[in-house]
Amino acid sequence: MRKLKITELNRISKEDFKEVKKNPLVVVLDNIRSLNNVGSVFRTCDAFRVETVYLCGITAIPPNVEIHKTALGAEDSVNWKYSPITLRIVEELHQKGYQIIAVEQAEESIMLDEFQSKYSKQAIILGNEVHGIDQEVMNQCDACIEIPQFGTKHSLNVSITAGIVIWEITKNSFIRKNGF
Numbered sequence: 001m002r003k004l005k006i007t008e009l010n011r012i013s014k015e016d017f018k019e020v021k022k023n024p025l026v027v028v029l030d031n032i033r034s035l036n037n038v039g040s041v042f043r044t045c046d047a048f049r050v051e052t053v054y055l056c057g058i059t060a061i062p063p064n065v066e067i068h069k070t071a072l073g074a075e076d077s078v079n080w081k082y083s084p085i086t087l088r089i090v091e092e093l094h095q096k097g098y099q100i101i102a103v104e105q106a107e108e109s110i111m112l113d114e115f116q117s118k119y120s121k122q123a124i125i126l127g128n129e130v131h132g133i134d135q136e137v138m139n140q141c142d143a144c145i146e147i148p149q150f151g152t153k154h155s156l157n158v159s160i161t162a163g164i165v166i167w168e169i170t171k172n173s174f175i176r177k178n179g180f
Contacts, residue, residue, distance in 0.1 A: 039070030
């Protein structure tokens with residue numbers, strides 16, 4: 001087997017990315033401390049054509065050298081917005097018809113592999129690396145999903161979690177509906 005060259009991957013340009021149909025999924029980063037995690041989430045959102053990334057609270061915003069190190073330019077292709085208060089974004093997304101989904105270990109959480117949504121648009125919320133999603137924000141969520149884990153650790157890195165959840169939601173809705 002031969003490894004493909006970058007020119008053989010047929011990726012779209014940043015300009016074309018802005019115009020193509022997006023995955024009706026938004027990602028809300030609730031007080032993420034690590035700029036590398038923020039950059040990694042941007043890069044994953046680019047890969048799966050996520051509609052918008054909301055950067056909330058203490059989450060850093062572009063332009064930023066540390067975000068760029070892991071985003072590799074995805075911070076320029078993916079639509080993003082900043083809000084100092086996560087609850088404002090949650091309210092706005094509710095009004096626009098999004099299902100608000102916390103990604104957290106909580107009472108009544110649904111394992112990711114068992115989660116099914118009847119909504120056409122979803123917003124996932126990923127919380128702080130140490131404290132998770134603020135309880136005030138959790139109280140406003142329509143659902144909570146959790147990634148099954150079988151080892152000794154209690155959680156995954158937030159950027160890894162983002163990748164797993166974004167892929168699973170994308171696979172179960174956007175890809176099937178759009179024939180990718």
